Amino acid sequence: MRVAVSATEADHNVAGVDPRFGRCSFFAIYDSDTGEWNSFPNPAKDAVGGAAIKAVEFLKSKNVDVVVTGNLGPNATSSLSAAGIRVITGVTGKVLDAVKMAGG
Amino acid sequence: MKVVIGSGKGGTGKTLLSTSLALTLEYVRYLDLDVEEPNAHIFIKPDIRERIPFSIPVPEIDFNRCTYCGECAKACEFGAIFVGSNTVNVFEKLCHGCASCKLACPENAISERPYIVGEISIGRRDKIEYIMGYLKLTEALSTPLIRHIKKEYGMVSGDIIMDAPPGTSCPFVQSISDTDFVILITEPTPFGLSDLEISVEIVRDMKLKAGIVINRADLGSKEVKEKISGLGLPVLLEIPFSKEIAVGYSKGIPLVDVLPEYREKIKKLWERIREMV
Numbered sequence: 001m002r003v004a005v006s007a008t009e010a011d012h013n014v015a016g017v018d019p020r021f022g023r024c025s026f027f028a029i030y031d032s033d034t035g036e037w038n039s040f041p042n043p044a045k046d047a048v049g050g051a052a053i054k055a056v057e058f059l060k061s062k063n064v065d066v067v068v069t070g071n072l073g074p075n076a077t078s079s080l081s082a083a084g085i086r087v088i089t090g091v092t093g094k095v096l097d098a099v100k101m102a103g104g
Numbered sequence: 105m106k107v108v109i110g111s112g113k114g115g116t117g118k119t120l121l122s123t124s125l126a127l128t129l130e131y132v133r134y135l136d137l138d139v140e141e142p143n144a145h146i147f148i149k150p151d152i153r154e155r156i157p158f159s160i161p162v163p164e165i166d167f168n169r170c171t172y173c174g175e176c177a178k179a180c181e182f183g184a185i186f187v188g189s190n191t192v193n194v195f196e197k198l199c200h201g202c203a204s205c206k207l208a209c210p211e212n213a214i215s216e217r218p219y220i221v222g223e224i225s226i227g228r229r230d231k232i233e234y235i236m237g238y239l240k241l242t243e244a245l246s247t248p249l250i251r252h253i254k255k256e257y258g259m260v261s262g263d264i265i266m267d268a269p270p271g272t273s274c275p276f277v278q279s280i281s282d283t284d285f286v287i288l289i290t291e292p293t294p295f296g297l298s299d300l301e302i303s304v305e306i307v308r309d310m311k312l313k314a315g316i317v318i319n320r321a322d323l324g325s326k327e328v329k330e331k332i333s334g335l336g337l338p339v340l341l342e343i344p345f346s347k348e349i350a351v352g353y354s355k356g357i358p359l360v361d362v363l364p365e366y367r368e369k370i371k372k373l374w375e376r377i378r379e380m381v
Contacts, residue, residue, distance in 0.1 A: 050183030053195065054183050057183075075195060082189070082193050
């Protein structure tokens with residue numbers, strides 16, 4: 001299972017959960033099968049419009065199964081649902097702890 | 105002659121000046137292009153005889169043909185389509201109606217349906233022909249509506265006055281394109297100056313003729329005023345910061361009715377523009 005957390009910093013060991021989804025700074029992606037971490041700058045961060053949709057597009061390309069974040073807007077919710085990606089929202093604190101909520 | 109009144113910063117007097125221009129010149133067509141909050145009708149008081157809905161074409165997916173290949177989403181410059189594993193989401197509010205998705209679809213699964221984003225009102229007050237664009241609440245894209253109004257109603261001969269939306273982005277650029285003259289109205293404050301400088305740069309890039317009108321001219325510092333005159337465009341008129349004008353404006357009374365001596369000044373302004381064009 002691949003879990004993506006919206007993150008405030010590149011280093012997942014110190015990063016907090018970014019409360020924004022579409023315009024978060026980084027996506028920390030954890031693969032629970034291999035235990036591997038990867039961090040990517042969010043390509044949609046400075047999008048003029050439709051940031052959340054572009055962010056979901058990106059996560060889909062990374063074969064993400066679950067998104068853990070603070071808050072999701074309507075465009076993000078419908079795109080994640082269309083992509084078949086599950087969501088856990090209302091999460092605050094450290095990225096390392098957030099991943100555990102997804103069963104990682 | 106097609107003249108557009110723009111400003112950059114909002115609330116500097118676009119509508120104040122443009123409505124008084126129309127009411128002074130009389131034989132004109134007036135286009136309210138400030139479609140997010142058109143308000144010239146408050147001063148011109150036209151009789152509206154027709155309201156026409158305005159729509160843009162948005163994609164409609166034929167799910168019997170769609171293979172979810174994602175080519176449409178890739179082709180969309182505006183991120184208005186999201187292709188999921190067994191569904192496609194179209195975000196109408198992001199769509200510019202360009203039909204790139206339709207052209208990109210290898211399965212011919214995309215057709216277009218109209219999506220209403222606003223309304224055009226057509227009316228008259230004496231000899232002023234009045235046309236107003238109105239963008240529906242929650243819609244974000246004013247440019248297609250502005251483009252349509254200019255194309256449908258702004259191509260006639262004779263004098264046309266256009267009230268541009270505030271700002272210096274696409275709606276402003278769309279409003280001033282293909283006009284004979286741009287009046288940039290500003291106030292001598294740092295905010296007014298900052299947006300004026302950007303507007304001047306755009307007008308120069310687009311190789312348009314332009315001049316400046318300073319509203320609330322006795323406000324702000326001398327330094328700002330010097331910078332305004334240093335921009336290399338003629339200052340065509342100065343309107344003072346007057347309680348009388350503001351009180352009239354708040355009641356829907358145009359400048360030229362509050363201070364009738366402005367009729368003469370505005371006529372001269374128009375003659376000067378005609379000489380420059």
